[in-house]
Amino acid sequence: MASTAERDAMRRALAIAERGPRGVNPQVGAVLLSPDGEVLAEGWHRGAGTPHAEVDALSRLAPGAARGATAVVTLEPCNHTGRTGPCSEALIAAGVARVVYAVDDPGARSSGGGSRLREAGVDVESGLLSGEGHELLDSWLAVQRLGRPHVTVKWAQSLDGRAAASDGTSKWITGSTARADVHRRRSLADVIVVGTGTVLADDPALTARAEDGSLRDHQPVPVVLGARAVPDDAALHGHPHRFLQFSGDLVAVLDDLRLRGAHRVFVEGGPTVAASFLREGLADELLVYIAPVLLGGDMLAVRDIGVDTIAHARRLTVASVLPLGDDLLVVATPHGETAPGAPAAADAEQEGDA
Structure with missing residues (x-):
């Protein structure tokens, strides 16, 4: 004792x-x-x-x-x-x-x-x-348990599951309270991930900001997925951390990030990137911000995730539903066994090895 x-x-x-x-x-x-x-x-x-x-x-x-x-x-x-x-x-x-x-x-x-x-x-x-x-x-x-960083996939959508209007506009689907929550959660991550499509279309800064607009003390390292070049005048160049860019296999990307010391990866865009992590079984947590608006059209919040019949639906467990102003945040995790495609936990580098 x-x-x-x-x-x-x-x-x-x-x-x-x-x-x-x-x-x-x-x-x-x-x-x-x-x-x-x-x-x-x-x-x-x-x-x-x-x-x-x-x-x-x-x-x-x-x-x-x-x-x-x-x-x-x-x-x-x-x-x-x-x-x-x-x-x-x-x-x-x-x-x-x-x-x-x-x-x-x-x-x-x-x-x-x-x-x-x-x-x-x-x-x-x-x-x-x-x-x-x-x-x-x-x-x-x-x-250590996963053999890779923990991955949170986030998106914002209308009540009918759209990420943007038919003309591509998406700012802002959700209100200020929901956006403040996103910035708080960004600040808890080591890495924030978007695709080149989001960088070219929205020119995001990918910083974590306080409600007064100032930068939070901790900033996630921005990561861009895709081979297209990031423009020289992109807002990303003003981020406190130099951005990383990868293309190819997501498992290899996560392994690289693990070796760089990343524990928490925050995936924030767009529909194609979110679908890629879901399709490969690499999403450990989902944050879905739902605004009480209807947009219609085909600008879905998530692209194809490999579900061709209802029997293959990716079942989730809802951990919580939080009201954020007029919006709702649904926090969910994969249900039951690890989704197909997820890598087995590796013997990750231990203290003193790296």
Whole structure:
């Protein structure tokens, strides 16, 4: 049973973990306690190729000073060699007597640190403040589970499922409250994706803005799908981040984005791009903003997704329906098994490998 000192140390480890960068590697914090519960040292992971949190904390002590200590860590100590050595072995070599961690490492190669420590006679307790630990690592854990970034596909539509009027005009189908919600959700993403058709037709800035029009602190990296050139005077060139452009296989695109450290991908346009992610089974969440207007015509919000009969319909689970001014937001996720075409979860790069 974890002590009060260990619980306090875990809260501290969770707080300092956030000092590290969010990307390919998880944010991890560690606190070393003496046998009587006093803090000896603390550390966190500062990015790929740098010492892991446990080793960072150990490095702050004189040789032998950690003997008999307790290591409190937000993530199970790794048990493999990447750019750095196994944390499990470093803790054993330092003479640590007890290890307490919040979240099990899901990696096929990096997990097993808890078992290795137990084999060496170290007392191990897992799951301390696991809820807070999972909250800290939520997006990183999703990448490990999926083998790619988590993908949200968003579109706005009329009540009859149209994205634009017959002349192509689409600003604005939804009202200001719905648009503000979109910008808030953009700011939570690492990457925002559109097709070249949207860039050429609408010239979007793809920034995340506050209600007063100012830029939010966090801006997603813009990604353009398609081979057509982005004009030199496109608004995208004014984005705080340089945009990336890809063409070809979406799975390869997502793998590239994962290796760049992207956890959350926000797909925002247009109907062809949205359909591509849906057709390939690569949409983990749908955000559908529905305005109480009728447009008619053939400007559908989503193009062909490969459904040729009702039996092949992509079934969804509605997670929530939120009123936003006069509009509605429907949040939905794929129902049941992963849709056909979705890649199996890969053994993604773990802390220290990239």
